[in-house]
Amino acid sequence: MSQVTAALGLGPDQIESVLTAASLAPSVHNTQPWRFLVRRDRIELHADPARRLAATDPEDRELRLSCGAALFNLRLALELQGVRPLVSMMPGRDAPGALAVVRRGGSIRINAENRALLDAVPHRRTNRRPFLEAAVDPRQRHALVRAAELERSWLHVITTPQDRAQIQRLVRQAHEIQLGDEAVQAELAAFTGHRPGAADGVPPASAGVRPEMQDEWAFRDFQGPERHPGKDYESDPLVVVLCSFYDGPLGEMQAGQAMQRILLTATTRGLSASFLSQPVEVRQVRDQLRRSLGGMLVPQTVLRLGFSTPVPATPRRPVAELLVESDERAPC
Ligand SMILES: Cc1cc2nc3c(=O)[nH]c(=O)nc-3n(C[C@H](O)[C@H](O)[C@H](O)COP(=O)(O)O)c2cc1C
Numbered sequence: 001m002s003q004v005t006a007a008l009g010l011g012p013d014q015i016e017s018v019l020t021a022a023s024l025a026p027s028v029h030n031t032q033p034w035r036f037l038v039r040r041d042r043i044e045l046h047a048d049p050a051r052r053l054a055a056t057d058p059e060d061r062e063l064r065l066s067c068g069a070a071l072f073n074l075r076l077a078l079e080l081q082g083v084r085p086l087v088s089m090m091p092g093r094d095a096p097g098a099l100a101v102v103r104r105g106g107s108i109r110i111n112a113e114n115r116a117l118l119d120a121v122p123h124r125r126t127n128r129r130p131f132l133e134a135a136v137d138p139r140q141r142h143a144l145v146r147a148a149e150l151e152r153s154w155l156h157v158i159t160t161p162q163d164r165a166q167i168q169r170l171v172r173q174a175h176e177i178q179l180g181d182e183a184v185q186a187e188l189a190a191f192t193g194h195r196p197g198a199a200d201g202v203p204p205a206s207a208g209v210r211p212e213m214q215d216e217w218a219f220r221d222f223q224g225p226e227r228h229p230g231k232d233y234e235s236d237p238l239v240v241v242l243c244s245f246y247d248g249p250l251g252e253m254q255a256g257q258a259m260q261r262i263l264l265t266a267t268t269r270g271l272s273a274s275f276l277s278q279p280v281e282v283r284q285v286r287d288q289l290r291r292s293l294g295g296m297l298v299p300q301t302v303l304r305l306g307f308s309t310p311v312p313a314t315p316r317r318p319v320a321e322l323l324v325e326s327d328e329r330a331p332c
Contacts (some may be wrong), residue, residue, distance in 0.1 A: 004319060007038045014081050015043075021077035022122050027066035028057060029191035030200050030314050034070045035324040037098070044098040045071055046324055055183030056281055061252050065300060067099050068256015069263075069331060072104065072151070076110070076118040084108035088299045089253050099253060106145040120267040125313060127272035128208025128219065131234040131306030140269050141238065144264070144305070148242060151258035154297055156241040159314040164294055167239060167279070167302070168216055174278035174285040175218035192222050199317040204313050208274070217276060217304065238305040239276070241289070243297035255300035263301070272308040277301055 004016040019036055022045075027033060033051035037044040047063055057063055075085045086105030088094065095101040110118070141157055148155035158164050178184045193202035207224030215233055242259055244251030266273050279285045280299050289299045 004323065005040075006037050007040055007043055008078070008083050008102075010081050010083065010210060016319055017079040017268075018043075018074055018081065019322060021121050022070040022074040023316050023319060023322060024124075025066060025069035025073050026124070026263065027069070028053060029187065031063075031066070032200055032317055032322075033063045034067045035322055037324045037326060039326075041103060042095070043074070043102045044095045044099040044324075045074070045102070046098055053187045055181065056178075056187050058148040061300070062277065064099060064240075064249055064252035065256040068258075069260035070256075071100050071102075071253070072257040072260035072264075073121055075257075076114055076121070076254040077107055078102070079110040079114055082107050082109070085086075090250055099249070111278065116268050117261065117264040120264045122313070124263050125311050126206070126268040126274050127308045127311050128206070128222070128224065128274045129272075129308050129311060130209065130232060131223055131237055131272060131304075131308045133234055133236075134213055134307045136271065136305055136307075137184065137240040140266075140271060143265050143269060144214075144240065144262050147261040148258045151261050152245070152254045153258035153300075154243040154245065155258075155262065156243055156293055156297065156299075158239040158241070160229060161280075163292075164239065166290050167289070168243070170279040170285050170292075171276050171302070172218045174282040175283050177285070178278055180284070188220070188222075193321070199315045199321075201312060205312045218278065219274075219276070220278070234306055240303050241293065241299050241303065242300050242301045242303065243293065245297070247298050251298055252300065255298075259301060259303075266305055270307065271305050272311075273303050273305045275301060276304055 004012045006012055007015050031051045033048045034047045035046045045067060052063060078085045084105040084284045086103045087100055091098055091101045091102045113126055145155045159166055194204055195201055207222035209224050209227040211219040211221050242255055244255040263273055279289050280301055
């Protein structure tokens with residue numbers, strides 16, 4: 001198994017803690033589709049092609065969102081070590097195959113806001129449980145919108161009953177298309193449930209309660225426990241659509257970083273979040289969603305936010321398994 005080496009003026013232990021923070025990012029089905037090439041002057045972030053979801057995510061869009069989230073954690077963790085991260089995304093010949101390359105751009109003292117976000121990294125979780133009937137107030141909403149803007153992305157907040165009904169319909173429509181797609185269902189099953197010793201996937205304790213047909217929002221079924229009578233979902237969660245300004249890998253990497261800044265900002269404010277990705281995953285529904293947002297913004301993911309009870313962490317692969325040797329770089 002590979003060993004972590006020194007880089008960017010930091011020792012192996014510091015680099016290991018930076019990569020551990022990166023690995024705690026959310027990823028679609030907890031696939032953890034990232035790898036890192038560590039060199040003395042840089043850390044390259046690569047996609048792991050063995051962890052693609054060819055049916056659910058044929059264009060690798062969510063793979064790049066997940067890698068963008070890992071990059072955001074990595075940036076924060078480097079700042080804690082005093083390194084100002086100089087990031088070039090989709091670097092091309094400079095780092096063949098990499099989604100991003102991070103170099104030392106001088107020294108920095110992490111600011112209080114980023115320190116709080118980094119402290120939230122091990123506590124952030126996808127929470128699929130029903131939320132409490134408590135509204136997210138406008139100040140919290142503003143903080144989430146600002147988090148997206150800081151990462152060059154856009155957060156569309158659903159506010160009107162018409163928009164809410166429209167997005168519910170799109171979630172349901174995409175969900176039903178995916179229920180009829182055997183390959184999508186096989187990928188879901190492969191990453192769901194109790195898989196002894198597994199360091200990836202969604203275990204039963206993180207699955208939330210079992211979705212039911214009459215639920216307003218069509219949640220993905222990770223085979224959680226049956227619901228106790230009366231334990232229904234909240235009536236009015238905050239639902240937001242995270243959008244990029246561009247189509248394609250660069251916009252997706254930006255949106256991934258924005259997604260993670262939003263999720264960590266939510267965590268620092270005691271908010272829980274889960275995903276409703278189906279309408280962005282199914283191409284024809286994504287086009288409808290895009291048109292409903294005016295046609296310019298590119299929807300990347302849909303989040304549901306509110307207040308809930310704590311949920312356990314999902315597993316992660318050890319850092320040693322995430323290291324890539326220079327001669328096995330993968331194409332982006
Ligand atoms: C791009 C992306 C899309 C996701 N879509 C869904 C989804 O539609 N439904 C869901 O329940 N979880 C979704 N998730 C959450 C992942 O399953 C979760 O991040 C992963 O299991 C790791 O768990 P954690 O977030 O608690 O660390 C998504 C995550 C990412 C990054």
